Amino acid sequence: MTVRLVVLVSGSGSNLQALLDATADPSYGASVVAVGSDRPDIEGLTRAAKHDVPTFVAAVRDFAARDDWDAFLTASCERFAPDLIVSAGFMKLVGPRFLASFEGRYVNTHNALLPAFPGMHGPRDALTYGVKLAGATLHFVDSGVDTGAIIAQVAVPVLDDDTEDTLLERIKVAERRQLVDTVGRMAREGWTVNERKVRLGRG
Numbered sequence: 001m002t003v004r005l006v007v008l009v010s011g012s013g014s015n016l017q018a019l020l021d022a023t024a025d026p027s028y029g030a031s032v033v034a035v036g037s038d039r040p041d042i043e044g045l046t047r048a049a050k051h052d053v054p055t056f057v058a059a060v061r062d063f064a065a066r067d068d069w070d071a072f073l074t075a076s077c078e079r080f081a082p083d084l085i086v087s088a089g090f091m092k093l094v095g096p097r098f099l100a101s102f103e104g105r106y107v108n109t110h111n112a113l114l115p116a117f118p119g120m121h122g123p124r125d126a127l128t129y130g131v132k133l134a135g136a137t138l139h140f141v142d143s144g145v146d147t148g149a150i151i152a153q154v155a156v157p158v159l160d161d162d163t164e165d166t167l168l169e170r171i172k173v174a175e176r177r178q179l180v181d182t183v184g185r186m187a188r189e190g191w192t193v194n195e196r197k198v199r200l201g202r203g
């Protein structure tokens with residue numbers, strides 16, 4: 001069985017690209033059936049189109065109320081019958097309707113070692129704090145900000161002369177590899193969650 005992925009993006013989509021490349025191999029166990037965004041004209045949507053993957057846009061400003069946006073985003077994903085939804089640089093918090101449909105099947109890749117540095121500026125916050133290890137976390141999404149159960153983490157060193165850009169790029173190399181490895185394992189092997197402890201495999 002091939003696991004159906006919907007990937008949500010807001011920007012350049014290099015994590016999406018890593019998934020598109022990996023899913024070209026049938027033995028990977030998953031395929032990207034749609035890509036959604038909260039804004040038009042982003043590179044992530046272009047990357048999807050180049051792979052003939054259907055796309056949709058759900059822009060918050062097009063809706064009178066945030067709940068209406070949430071319902072539209074949910075319906076847009078449901079249309080593609082996803083087994084797993086991946087937030088790969090999707091810079092919007094989903095609402096209760098989305099979580100009612102997809103909690104437990106909605107994962108986010110974040111560019112910090114959670115629970116440190118949640119939110120929009122993980123690498124900048126890590127650099128400012130002066131940590132010596134930074135990294136990326138793949139986690140389930142719950143109703144908090146980057147608070148869901150952790151599926152995988154990878155660390156990279158922070159170097160003395162790092163800027164936000166150099167640190168972010170080092171993190172993203174490791175982040176993309178982790179995303180591809182872990183989503184592939186989730187697709188092929190399944191997972192269990194006990195309290196907050198996630199284990200890959202049938203258990």
Ligand code: GAR
Nearest residue numbers: 011012013014015089109110111119
């Ligand atoms: C990734 O590093 C991801 O962790 C981050 O956005 C980047 C997207 O890069 N997400 C967040 O900060 C969410 N809190 P990409 O568009 O090149 O995949």
